[in-house]
Amino acid sequence: MGKTKGTNERLYYWIACTKDKYELPVFVEETCVDLAKKIGVRHSAITNCIRRETTTRNYKIAYNC
16 A cells, blocks of 8 residues: 555656566656656656556556555
8 A cells, every 4th residue: 555645645656667578667756747757748648648558659657556
């Protein structure tokens, strides 16, 4: 179970992983916006990758709590 941030808020980690079979984490951020800035895409691209289960240019996107 993830750490809590406040009373009922969970702390999620947004992760950009390699697209190969190992899926090694390249970037780990606490917000979608921070991850988007780090890899050079819009935050809507990150959320679309999660929703559609696709990848960005060079990374597979995941989030974990």
